[in-house]
Amino acid sequence: MANENLTLTQAQLATCKPVPGEGGKALRAYCPFHGSDNQRSLRIDTATGRFNCFACGAWGYTEEARERWAADRQAERASNPKPGLAGPKPLAAEREAAPTAARSDLPELLATYQAALPGTWGAKYLEHRKIPLGLAQQYGVGYAAAGTWPGRPWKWGRLVFPHTEPGGEVVNLYGRAVGSNEKVPKKLRHDHLPGTKGVFNVRALHGEGPLFVCEGAFDAMALIAAGHVRTVALFGVDGWRWSWAREVREIVFAMDADKAGESWRELARQAVLRGKQVAYLSPEAYGGHKDASEAWQAGVLRVGAWPKPGEPEPESADALIKRQGWALIESTVLGEQVVLAADTEAARQAPAGFAIYTMEEVGRIGDNPAALRAVHRFKRLMGGTVTGVRQEQKEAPQLEQEVLAL
Numbered sequence: 001m002a003n004e005n006l007t008l009t010q011a012q013l014a015t016c017k018p019v020p021g022e023g024g025k026a027l028r029a030y031c032p033f034h035g036s037d038n039q040r041s042l043r044i045d046t047a048t049g050r051f052n053c054f055a056c057g058a059w060g061y062t063e064e065a066r067e068r069w070a071a072d073r074q075a076e077r078a079s080n081p082k083p084g085l086a087g088p089k090p091l092a093a094e095r096e097a098a099p100t101a102a103r104s105d106l107p108e109l110l111a112t113y114q115a116a117l118p119g120t121w122g123a124k125y126l127e128h129r130k131i132p133l134g135l136a137q138q139y140g141v142g143y144a145a146a147g148t149w150p151g152r153p154w155k156w157g158r159l160v161f162p163h164t165e166p167g168g169e170v171v172n173l174y175g176r177a178v179g180s181n182e183k184v185p186k187k188l189r190h191d192h193l194p195g196t197k198g199v200f201n202v203r204a205l206h207g208e209g210p211l212f213v214c215e216g217a218f219d220a221m222a223l224i225a226a227g228h229v230r231t232v233a234l235f236g237v238d239g240w241r242w243s244w245a246r247e248v249r250e251i252v253f254a255m256d257a258d259k260a261g262e263s264w265r266e267l268a269r270q271a272v273l274r275g276k277q278v279a280y281l282s283p284e285a286y287g288g289h290k291d292a293s294e295a296w297q298a299g300v301l302r303v304g305a306w307p308k309p310g311e312p313e314p315e316s317a318d319a320l321i322k323r324q325g326w327a328l329i330e331s332t333v334l335g336e337q338v339v340l341a342a343d344t345e346a347a348r349q350a351p352a353g354f355a356i357y358t359m360e361e362v363g364r365i366g367d368n369p370a371a372l373r374a375v376h377r378f379k380r381l382m383g384g385t386v387t388g389v390r391q392e393q394k395e396a397p398q399l400e401q402e403v404l405a406l
Contacts, residue, residue, distance in 0.1 A: 006033065006060030008044070008051055013062065016042060022102045033058040039108055054105075055112045057147030103195065106162075106170045109150070113142025113160045120145070121179035122159045130297050131221050139201055139224065149175050150193060156184055158191070161217040163198035163235060166205055166244050171196045174217060174235055192235065199244065200233035210250040210279070213240070213267070214292060222296035223254060226303055240267060242274060250277040254303075256291045257283040302337070304328055304351065321359075326350040333369045334376055344385075355379040361386040 016029035019040065025047070028040040034056035041055035049065020052058075114137065117123055122143030123133050142160040149158050150173075157179030163172035175191045177184045199205070200217045201224070212223050212231035220233035231254075234240050245251070251271050268278045286292065287300030295301035317340060320327035325346025331338050339356040341347035347356045355376060357365075364386050365372050375386055 006058055007063055007066060008032070008060060009063045013044075018044065021104070026102070028105075031056060031058060039112055041108070041112055043105070052150075054109050054144075054148050054150065055116075057145060059147070103171065106173060106193075110140070110142060110160065110162055110170055110173065113144050113148075114140060115142075116145065117141065117143040121157050125159060125176075125178040128297075129218060129221075129293065130299075131218075131225055135225060136221065139221065141221075144175055146179060149191070156188070161200050161233075163192070163196075163200065164202040165196075165198045166202055168202070169198075171198045174200075176218075197235050199240075200235065201231060204230045204232050205244055206247055210252045210277075211245070211248045212252045212254050214254040215256055216291070216293065218293035219254065219256075219291050222292045222301060223303065225296060226301055228303060242270065245271075245274075245276070248276065250279070253278070253280040254285075254292050255280070257286055257289075302328070321346075324349070326356075328354065331372075333372055338376075357386075364388055 012032045013029070016032055017040075018027040018029035020026075021028045021043075025045070027044040027046060029042045029044060030040055031042040031053040033053060039055070042051055042053045042058075044051040044062065049062040049068075051060060051062065117137065118133065120143045122141075126133055126136050126141075140162050144158045144160050146155055146157050149160075156177040158175030158177050161174045161176075162170045163174060165171050172193050172195055177189045177191070200220050204211060207230055209230055212220075212228050214220055214223065214231065214233055215236060217233045217235070220231045223231040251268075253268060268280065271278045281292075281303065285302055286295040287298065287302065289295040289298055289300065292301055317327040317329050321340060321342050325343075326339050326341040326349060328337055328339055328351070330336075337354055339347070339350045339354045340362070341350055341356055341358050343358055343360070347358055350356050357379075365375055378384065
């Protein structure tokens with residue numbers, strides 16, 4: 001690549017306005033290779049002379065470091081004239097060293113990634129996962145182009161999510177490899193920088209209503225996109241600290257529907273011991289998918305009422321309609337979920353994405369499965385209200401009122 005193994009001359013360095021950082025271990029400067037004077041995105045290691053730009057990916061060595069190595073190699077050859085016994089090659093060794101980012105660098109680095117997100121492979125990947133770009137930007141998501149992630153050299157870019165502590169400090173970054181038509185190997189997809197972990201969407205720890213807790217950042221974005229903005233991601237089930245939840249009264253665990261996700265039970269037990277009200281999303285909420293992110297992408301994420309641990313049965317449809325005016329049921333005739341509402345006013349409060357039938361409409365359709373299917377096709381296509389149905393055959397009613405344990 002054109003931005004690899006460059007040389008930073010003394011003249012360039014003088015115009016970059018370097019400032020010391022990391023206790024003298026590095027310099028931070030404006031990058032001369034992409035011409036930015038907005039952020040000091042260039043880090044120069046004072047010991048090795050290696051530099052790396054977190055914005056454009058340029059890396060290489062200072063002119064002074066190369067001259068020093070050339071002198072060292074010349075001295076090595078003079079003291080070791082035998083062919084085939086060349087001394088060490090520090091330049092080659094240093095080339096493989098990973099660029100690093102100090103904790104104090106993270107806010108500026110994250111801002112660089114956030115500004116870079118629109119129009120990238122990261123934005124395209126968000127679209128693929130059904131996450132609106134504007135929504136992702138509201139929650140601090142960015143994009144690290146190939147070569148700009150502070151870790152091993154990657155040929156893929158990364159969607160970047162901040163780890164934040166309750167005080168608002170960015171303490172780490174999570175990067176999900178994207179940015180290529182090739183399938184990214186699973187073992188290379190996820191990367192966190194070394195150091196402390198925080199949570200994604202830390203502002204959700206403050207406020208009213210239940211706090212949704214999930215494992216991954218994409219699960220959190222799926223729940224946020226579904227309207228549950230008080231959601232945090234733990235970046236792994238071991239990342240939770242109860243000191244963060246002092247203001248939280250009710251927690252809904254939205255963990256993966258796999259073996260790892262079963263660890264919500266231990267978290268739930270700890271929450272109860274601390275006086276929290278605890279609930280969870282059952283696997284049915286994901287419509288057969290592994291987690292909230294996959295369910296949202298497939299259009300089947302259904303977050304309604306959630307059972308408490310130990311509750312044997314969800315509320316009946318009649319009880320739900322009496323309490324809130326509507327109920328989500330499974331129709332055995334239609335083979336899908338529909339909403340039953342007490343009346344048109346209650347129907348306006350029902351969740352979007354489902355065909356809605358008032359009790360009056362159900363009475364007009366009557367005990368006719370064929371009529372129900374015909375009406376349903378028009379409902380899904382055009383909406384509207386059932387004002388009458390011609391009855392030509394009679395069969396037993398089939399709207400089975402089985403409320404899903406969401």
